[in-house]
Amino acid sequence: MANSHVMTKFPLNNAAEWVAAFGSPLYVYDAKSIRSQYFRMKYAFDPSIDVGIHYACKALNNLNILKLMRSLGAGLDAVSLGEIELGLLAGFQPKQILFTPNGVGMHEIKEAVEMGVQINIDNLETLEEFANEFGSSVPVCVRINPHIMAGGNTKISVGHIDSKFGISIHQVRHLHRIVHNMGLHVHGLHMHTGSDILDIDAFMRGADVLMDLAHDFKELTYIDFGSGFKVDYRAGEAATDINSFGEKMSIRFKEFCLEYGRDLKLIFEPGKFLVSEAGVFITSVNSTKTTPSTVFAQVNSGFNHFPRPMLYDAYHHIENLSNPEGAQRLYTIVGYICETDTFGYDRKLNEVRNGDLLAFHNAGAYCSSMASQYNSRIRPAEVLLEGDQPYLIRERETLQDLLRGTVEHGLYQDVEEGIREEAEIAVPS
Ligand SMILES: Cc1ncc(COP(=O)(O)O)c(C=O)c1O
Numbered sequence: 343m344a345n346s347h348v349m350t351k352f353p354l355n356n357a358a359e360w361v362a363a364f365g366s367p368l369y370v371y372d373a374k375s376i377r378s379q380y381f382r383m384k385y386a387f388d389p390s391i392d393v394g395i396h397y398a399c400k401a402l403n404n405l406n407i408l409k410l411m412r413s414l415g416a417g418l419d420a421v422s423l424g425e426i427e428l429g430l431l432a433g434f435q436p437k438q439i440l441f442t443p444n445g446v447g448m449h450e451i452k453e454a455v456e457m458g459v460q461i462n463i464d465n466l467e468t469l470e471e472f473a474n475e476f477g478s479s480v481p482v483c484v485r486i487n488p489h490i491m492a493g494g495n496t497k498i499s500v501g502h503i504d505s506k507f508g509i510s511i512h513q514v515r516h517l518h519r520i521v522h523n524m525g526l527h528v529h530g531l532h533m534h535t536g537s538d539i540l541d542i543d544a545f546m547r548g549a550d551v552l553m554d555l556a557h558d559f560k561e562l563t564y565i566d567f568g569s570g571f572k573v574d575y576r577a578g579e580a581a582t583d584i585n586s587f588g589e590k591m592s593i594r595f596k597e598f599c600l601e602y603g604r605d606l607k608l609i610f611e612p613g614k615f616l617v618s619e620a621g622v623f624i625t626s627v628n629s630t631k632t633t634p635s636t637v638f639a640q641v642n643s644g645f646n647h648f649p650r651p652m653l654y655d656a657y658h659h660i661e662n663l664s665n666p667e668g669a670q671r672l673y674t675i676v677g678y679i680c681e682t683d684t685f686g687y688d689r690k691l692n693e694v695r696n697g698d699l700l701a702f703h704n705a706g707a708y709c710s711s712m713a714s715q716y717n718s719r720i721r722p723a724e725v726l727l728e729g730d731q732p733y734l735i736r737e738r739e740t741l742q743d744l745l746r747g748t749v750e751h752g753l754y755q756d757v758e759e760g761i762r763e764e765a766e767i768a769v770p771s
Pocket residue numbers: 398401419442534536537538568569570571611612613614615707
């Protein structure tokens with residue numbers, strides 16, 4: 343029986359060939375899907391509005407993906423100096439990069455200013471330090487926390503009152519004092535309330551807060567409404583209706599620009615929307631194991647490579663690529679890490695056999711970029727599909743990568759008798 347729940351979006355026919363060529367586990371990304379999501383977003387808004395899409399490269403930071411985004415006309419959302427460096431290496435102009443750090447020291451902000459990127463500040467204390475350092479010489483953007491609870495999981499809800507992000511909307515009076523008394527030029531307003539937000543009204547509420555506030559800042563050139571657009575992780579699941587959002591937002595933004603007296607640039611900084619569906623993670627089954635409560639399918643990976651299920655209780659569709667006609671059974675899909683690393687409970691899969699390839703969908707965002715070497719497991723290769731052509735864009739790590747940076751001093755080579763005796767004496771009996 344065929345799998346009743348097959349996601350058809352990803353071209354997986356050649357998966358066995360990719361694994362033969364590049365090994366498993368393996369991240370594979372489809373450039374066509376990225377392009378299509380980019381233009382879906384771009385064209386969701388009224389063409390008379392200058393819309394900027396700043397790719398949030400934390401989602402998937404391979405240099406080739408950044409270059410692809412640049413070729414489409416994207417800007418970049420960077421949260422660290424490392425992301426800025428990657429962006430510059432990918433060919434972005436400094437002014438196309440907005441640096442939105444949180445909790446960093448002034449030394450990082452100074453470095454970013456020297457690199458010529460745009461600076462976004464989300465803390466009044468930091469803003470005062472910035473003003474002392476740069477005064478009116480460097481324009482700045484400020485991140486506002488509109489106090490809106492939105493997002494698919496508390497860990498990725500960042501616009502509420504208990505969140506560490508942004509300058510509270512209740513601190514606006516203080517913000518004005520700093521801006522006016524210290525001569526700052528505020529060129530941008532920014533917000534980002536979370537990820538996995540389905541409800542268009544939540545976006546619109548935040549947008550209204552920012553547009554109301556914008557009237558008090560006369561030198562703006564853009565408003566950055568952040569991101570958080572939800573994609574569908576399971577077949578039939580609802581995703582943010584980007585067209586309907588684009589329509590509502592365009593009307594509201596055009597009204598705002600009329601009232602403001604000038605056209606501003608409308609910026610978003612999507613990560614997940616652009617790359618989540620463009621990725622698939624392919625693992626091989628090491629074994630199955632029947633216990634009193636379930637049948638485990640154990641694959642050659644773990645939350646070290648694919649963290650979202652354990653981190654956010656995220657659902658990722660999983661399918662058996664190797665046995666599409668096999669009878670369906672219930673499986674709990676797990677990894678090889680020395681703690682619970684369940685990828686999916688009670689999933690109906692076509693019968694799973696040792697060596698079968700399992701595909702994990704929506705693996706483009708926050709998978710390889712969050713991967714680690716936990717359990718001394720090396721990180722998988724990454725492949726980018728341009729049409730049918732697979733390009734290796736990151737090599738699989740080797741055991742040498744586990745040692746990279748380690749400094750060996752030749753300490754503790756031989757345990758001398760005397761030392762061992764001293765240690766034994768020190769142990770209380
Ligand atoms: C400031 C900022 N902008 C954009 C994003 C991208 O969000 P998403 O991947 O939901 O589009 C994030 C995600 O954490 C973020 O913190």
